[in-house]
Amino acid sequence: xxxAYYPGCTLASKAKAFDQTARWVAQKLDIELVELPEWxxxxxxxxxxxxxxxxxxxxxxxxxxxxxxxxxxxxxxxFCYNTLKRANLVIQQDAERRQKVVDxxxxxxxxxxxxxxxxxxxxxxxxxxxxVLRDDIGFDNVRQKVVRPLTGVRVAPxxxxxxxxxxxxxxxxxxxxxxxxEQLLEALGCEVVDFPRKVxxxxxxxxxxRPEIAAQCSATILKSASQIGAxxxxxxxxLCQFNLDWQQMRMLESNGxxxxxxxxxxxxxxxxxxxxxxxxxxxxxxxxxxxxxVMELGL
Amino acid sequence: xxxxxxxxxxxxxxxxxxxxxxxxxxxxxxxxxGKCSAGCPLGFAADLLPHQIMRLLQLGMTKEVxxxxxxxxxxxxxxxxxxxxKGVDVAKVMEAxxxxxxxxxxxxxxxxxxxxxxxxxxxxxxxxxxxRKLSL
Numbered sequence: 001x002x003x004a005y006y007p008g009c010t011l012a013s014k015a016k017a018f019d020q021t022a023r024w025v026a027q028k029l030d031i032e033l034v035e036l037p038e039w040x041x042x043x044x045x046x047x048x049x050x051x052x053x054x055x056x057x058x059x060x061x062x063x064x065x066x067x068x069x070x071x072x073x074x075x076x077x078x079f080c081y082n083t084l085k086r087a088n089l090v091i092q093q094d095a096e097r098r099q100k101v102v103d104x105x106x107x108x109x110x111x112x113x114x115x116x117x118x119x120x121x122x123x124x125x126x127x128x129x130x131x132v133l134r135d136d137i138g139f140d141n142v143r144q145k146v147v148r149p150l151t152g153v154r155v156a157p158x159x160x161x162x163x164x165x166x167x168x169x170x171x172x173x174x175x176x177x178x179x180x181x182e183q184l185l186e187a188l189g190c191e192v193v194d195f196p197r198k199v200x201x202x203x204x205x206x207x208x209x210r211p212e213i214a215a216q217c218s219a220t221i222l223k224s225a226s227q228i229g230a231x232x233x234x235x236x237x238x239l240c241q242f243n244l245d246w247q248q249m250r251m252l253e254s255n256g257x258x259x260x261x262x263x264x265x266x267x268x269x270x271x272x273x274x275x276x277x278x279x280x281x282x283x284x285x286x287x288x289x290x291x292x293x294v295m296e297l298g299l
Numbered sequence: 300x301x302x303x304x305x306x307x308x309x310x311x312x313x314x315x316x317x318x319x320x321x322x323x324x325x326x327x328x329x330x331x332x333g334k335c336s337a338g339c340p341l342g343f344a345a346d347l348l349p350h351q352i353m354r355l356l357q358l359g360m361t362k363e364v365x366x367x368x369x370x371x372x373x374x375x376x377x378x379x380x381x382x383x384x385k386g387v388d389v390a391k392v393m394e395a396x397x398x399x400x401x402x403x404x405x406x407x408x409x410x411x412x413x414x415x416x417x418x419x420x421x422x423x424x425x426x427x428x429x430x431r432k433l434s435l
Contacts, residue, residue: 048391048394050321161374166377203341204374205429207425210344213372217340
């Protein structure tokens with residue numbers, strides 16, 4: 001299958017391991033990812049007030065560019081996924097704002113100065129790789145590609161906020177009891193830990209504004225994961241990954257409150273189970289190095 | 300005998316209508332069950348909890364709401380919006396409160412200098428999102 005692919009700014013830099021393992025996994029599963037030729041940041045978060053237009057321009061420009069490649073745009077970062085999907089809904093549901101956005105993009109869209117044929121009506125659907133694996137590829141097919149089953153590895157799935165909420169607009173899975181990552185982890189052979197804090201917020205972007213407050217949110221999640229004996233945490237969001245990684249490093253340095261629970265992207269764990277070489281996995285980018293844990297687990 | 304005339308007229312104001320319009324939410328749908336506050340991950344750090352913000356708005360006490368730090372701590376995790384039994388999206392109400400203040404030039408993001416090692420590592424989406432939510 002062929003999908004338009006939007007990596008987003010963080011996957012092109014701070015979260016390269018997420019991008020490169022996802023591309024590797026996609027290739028193994030015969031998913032052709034066509035990266036948008038010229039893309040820019042999606043804006044991070046979609047404006048939620050009913051009269052906002054400016055914040056829609058970046059995500060809609062991305063979606064309009066995707067329509068020449070495929071009617072499905074795949075993305076990985078939870079922030080990008082949430083922003084693109086919700087901006088798209090506004091375009092589908094609000095005719096007045098759709099007109100404003102389309103008029104603006106028609107006149108300013110690079111590389112053409114004025115493109116009178118430009119149209120976008122919200123017809124591209126925004127999909128997450130987890131959805132593609134569940135709904136199009138199937139976890140049985142994932143299981144068949146596993147060459148290094150992660151048997152007995154206790155993994156806690158961590159969903160965070162933006163992959164699931166608001167459920168009426170996102171609808172990827174149940175907002176309180178999601179199972180998509182659990183199904184994937186089982187296909188990889190892991191022992192899935194029932195993680196009570198799997199849909200809690202890590203503190204999000206408050207890390208740049210009030211870091212001490214975000215740190216407390218992350219600490220609560222980390223203590224819980226450590227207490228229930230998780231050996232790895234798995235996430236879909238570069239900011240969740242960072243917040244949990246950063247705070248964990250500080251907790252491990254300063255006190256004995258937790259045992260190490262390295263935080264991986266789900267694609268890193270997939271690539272590991274599907275036999276990727278170490279250089280693909282990008283474990284060296286982590287603050288809390290997953291390699292000792294991975295080696296100890298005999299992987 | 301004294302006649303007490305009950306009226307909600309005092310409670311309707313331009314600013315409340317603006318909050319309702321910007322958020323797309325009915326402020327009076329809230330019946331103060333506190334579910335939003337129970338699940339709010341930033342509630343521990345805020346001067347007012349989400350249900351208290353809702354109650355103050357219902358009573359027309361916008362001055363107190365605009366003085367609160369709570370909307371500036373809200374990261375739009377949308378736990379409240381997901382769990383509200385009345386379907387009120389409190390995260391959108393918080394965003395409307397921020398937006399009104401930002402458009403009046405109040406309450407913009409205070410840019411501070413985080414530790415250098417944090418700046419070096421933090422994903423740029425955090426900075427982009429902080430500016431999106433906390434500045435115009």
